[in-house]
Amino acid sequence: MTDQRSFARNAIAFSLAVIACCALTVTIMLLAGSPAVQPQRVLDQDALARAVLNNVESDDSFAKPPTIDDVACPASIPVEAGREFECNVVGVGDGNSSGHAWVKVKIKDDQGTLSLD
Template sequence: MTDQRSFARTVIALSLAVIACCVLTFTIMLLAGSPAVQPQRVLDQEALARAVLNHAESDSSFAKPPTIDDVSCPASIPVEAGREFECNVGVGTGNTGGRAWVKVKIKDDQGDLSMD
């Protein structure tokens, strides 16, 4: 009789362990697919600065051509369709340089940009 109770307890304990492992696995898989757990995508700062620089060079007349170091954009901009922000392209001071503000809009969740 004691052997049967011991066997029953062992089976129950193993069953509970298997169920706990299944629940834990399901929870991890559920959370891994959740957007709240995945890191937020942000724009690549260097690529953004190059795109703004190319736009500013084609639309503005600077006394001295701007370089990538002359571009200033907000940091860590989340990739969200419709988000708008401004970048500054500034060269020198006074009459010896130039300054332009470039309005940037994120067109889609892939990070495609439009600039004005």
């Protein structure tokens, strides 16, 4: 009789352990797939600054070509198709011009493809 009780206790304990593991696995899978848990993708600031700089390098309003340090863009821009913002390029003017340019940036798709005007 004690062998049957011991077997029953072990079977119940094993079953509860399996159920607990399954519940933990399902909870982890739900949390991992939740958008609130996934980190939000943002634009790479250096790549954005280089793209903006390439867009204004040929601009005649600068006495000397601006550098990457002259580019100011908003920080931590989420990668969302259709999002628009502006970056500012402040360099050295030539006396007749300011050495200042605004570049309008639009995110074209969820991959972070940019359109610059």
